[in-house]
Amino acid sequence: MAYEKGQIGNEILRAVRNELYMNLPYLDVPLCSLGIREDAGATLGMATDGMELVYNERWLKDRYLRSRRWVNRGYLHVILHCILRHIWKARGKDPVLWDIACDAAVEALLAELDYDCLAAGRYPLREKFLRECAGAMRVITAEGVYLHLLRKKGLTEEDKKSLWKTFHVDDHDYWTPRSRKQEQERQEQDERWEKISRQTQQNQGRGMTESGNGNAVIEQLNVELRENVDYRSFLRRFAAPKEVMKADPDSFDYIFYTYGLQLYGNMPLVEPRETREEKRIEDLIIAVDTSMSTNGDLVKAFLSCTYSILHSTETYTRKVNIHIIQxxxxxxxxxxxxxxDDLKEYMSHFTLKGGHGTDFRPVFEYADEMVRRGEFRNLRGLIYFTDGMGHYPKKRPAYETAFVYLGKAPELFPAPPWAIRLELDLPDLYRAAEDDEELEDLIQWEDLPDM
Structure with missing residues (x-):
C-alpha cells in the first residue's frame, strides 16, 4: 500500500494525541486545537505557529521508532507553549534567552507530570539548572527563568548554547510572523489561546480530583492567568474622575448634527463637546518600607515601574501631587x-533612609495629618510597598489603602481585612516595565537579588 507524503506522520501524531488524551483528559481542548501539517522546512523536528503543529516527516518517523514517549513529550511540549502563550510574549526579549526560558519552563512542568507515557531519562545539566531556578522563584515560569538568565552573572555564549541544547525540543522559528497578515492572525490566535487556557484551568480542577496528578500545570496556569498581578490595571484604580480638554465623541448625537445641516444648510444644531471626563491619577501617597529587611534596588525597581505606569497617557496628568514617604x-x-519629570529625576538619585524595625502606623498618622492640613484635594489612596512584617493600624483610614508585597505576604503578619493586598514577583514588575525604554537606564535587572 502506497502512502502519500505526510500521511504516516499524521497517523503517528494522531496516535500520540489519543494517548495523551487518555492520560490527561482535562487537556482535551488544547490537544485538539492545532491542525497537523507536514513541512520539510521544519528541520529541527516539530514546531507551531499557534495555528498548526508542523513537523518534518523523516525526523518524526525516526524519533517515533526510537522512542514513542519522546514524541509524546514533544507533542505535549508544543501544546504547553501555546497554553502558556509563550509564542505571543517574545516581543522585545532576547530571542536566545527567551527560547531557553520557554523550553526550561515547559520541561520543568513536564518533569512534574508522573505519567508512564511521558517518562524520560535523566539529564544532569537540565536537573541542575531547574533546581537553580526553583531556588530563585516560587513557580518556574518562562518570565521567571528569562529574568533569572538576564541577571545571571558570567553567562557566556557557550553557556547559552549549552543550555539551548539541553532544553531544545521544538523549532521556535515559526513563532516569528513574516508578514503583516501573519501579525494580525497572531493576535487573534493569542486571544483564542487565552480562552483555551482559561477553559483548561477550569477543566483541570475537575481532572485533579480524579487523578491527583498535574499540580504543576495548575500552578503555572494560575500564575499565567491571574489577573491581580497586572500592576498597571491595579494602579489605575487610584485614578479620580477629572474633566480634561479633549473631544468626547461618545456623547455626541449625530442626529441633531445632521438635522441642523439639513435645516439650515451649514449650521449644525449641536457640536462635539470640547471636554470629557477621564480617570486620572493626581493625589497619591506611596509609602516605602525602609526597615532592615528591605532592599534598596528592589524599592527603586518598584518606584520606576510605578513611574512608567503613571506616565502612560491614560492615567496621568503632568501636574501631580505624589508624596513618597520612607x-x-x-x-x-x-x-x-x-x-x-521630577519623579524620574528623584528615582535616578534615590537612596534608602532608615534600617530599623517595621511599624506601618506612623505613615497613616502622618498621612491623616497631611489631609487635615489640606495638602491633598482628593487623596484617592495610599500604596505601601513592604515585605509585610510589621505592625498594621487597626482603624481603617478615609482613603483606600493597598499593601504591595514583592513575593508572598507573610502569614504571621496578616494585613487588615479593609486593606487591598497585592503580591508581586520580579517577573510581574519586569512585565509592567518591559515596554518602556526609559526604564532601561533606571533599573538594572541583573543586579536585583533573588527573592
Whole structure:
C-alpha cells in the first residue's frame, strides 16, 4: 500500500494525541486545537505557529521508532507553549534567552507530570539548572527563568548554547510572523489561546480530583492567568474622575448634527463637546518600607515601574501631587513630587533612609495629618510597598489603602481585612516595565537579588 507524503506522520501524531488524551483528559481542548501539517522546512523536528503543529516527516518517523514517549513529550511540549502563550510574549526579549526560558519552563512542568507515557531519562545539566531556578522563584515560569538568565552573572555564549541544547525540543522559528497578515492572525490566535487556557484551568480542577496528578500545570496556569498581578490595571484604580480638554465623541448625537445641516444648510444644531471626563491619577501617597529587611534596588525597581505606569497617557496628568514617604518604625523622609519629570529625576538619585524595625502606623498618622492640613484635594489612596512584617493600624483610614508585597505576604503578619493586598514577583514588575525604554537606564535587572 502506497502512502502519500505526510500521511504516516499524521497517523503517528494522531496516535500520540489519543494517548495523551487518555492520560490527561482535562487537556482535551488544547490537544485538539492545532491542525497537523507536514513541512520539510521544519528541520529541527516539530514546531507551531499557534495555528498548526508542523513537523518534518523523516525526523518524526525516526524519533517515533526510537522512542514513542519522546514524541509524546514533544507533542505535549508544543501544546504547553501555546497554553502558556509563550509564542505571543517574545516581543522585545532576547530571542536566545527567551527560547531557553520557554523550553526550561515547559520541561520543568513536564518533569512534574508522573505519567508512564511521558517518562524520560535523566539529564544532569537540565536537573541542575531547574533546581537553580526553583531556588530563585516560587513557580518556574518562562518570565521567571528569562529574568533569572538576564541577571545571571558570567553567562557566556557557550553557556547559552549549552543550555539551548539541553532544553531544545521544538523549532521556535515559526513563532516569528513574516508578514503583516501573519501579525494580525497572531493576535487573534493569542486571544483564542487565552480562552483555551482559561477553559483548561477550569477543566483541570475537575481532572485533579480524579487523578491527583498535574499540580504543576495548575500552578503555572494560575500564575499565567491571574489577573491581580497586572500592576498597571491595579494602579489605575487610584485614578479620580477629572474633566480634561479633549473631544468626547461618545456623547455626541449625530442626529441633531445632521438635522441642523439639513435645516439650515451649514449650521449644525449641536457640536462635539470640547471636554470629557477621564480617570486620572493626581493625589497619591506611596509609602516605602525602609526597615532592615528591605532592599534598596528592589524599592527603586518598584518606584520606576510605578513611574512608567503613571506616565502612560491614560492615567496621568503632568501636574501631580505624589508624596513618597520612607518609613521604618518612624517617618524617615517625605518627598513631594509635583511633576512626573521630577519623579524620574528623584528615582535616578534615590537612596534608602532608615534600617530599623517595621511599624506601618506612623505613615497613616502622618498621612491623616497631611489631609487635615489640606495638602491633598482628593487623596484617592495610599500604596505601601513592604515585605509585610510589621505592625498594621487597626482603624481603617478615609482613603483606600493597598499593601504591595514583592513575593508572598507573610502569614504571621496578616494585613487588615479593609486593606487591598497585592503580591508581586520580579517577573510581574519586569512585565509592567518591559515596554518602556526609559526604564532601561533606571533599573538594572541583573543586579536585583533573588527573592
Amino acid at each position: 518609613c521604618d518604625n518612624r517617618v524617615e523622609a517625605d518627598d513631594a513630587i509635583h511633576d512626573l
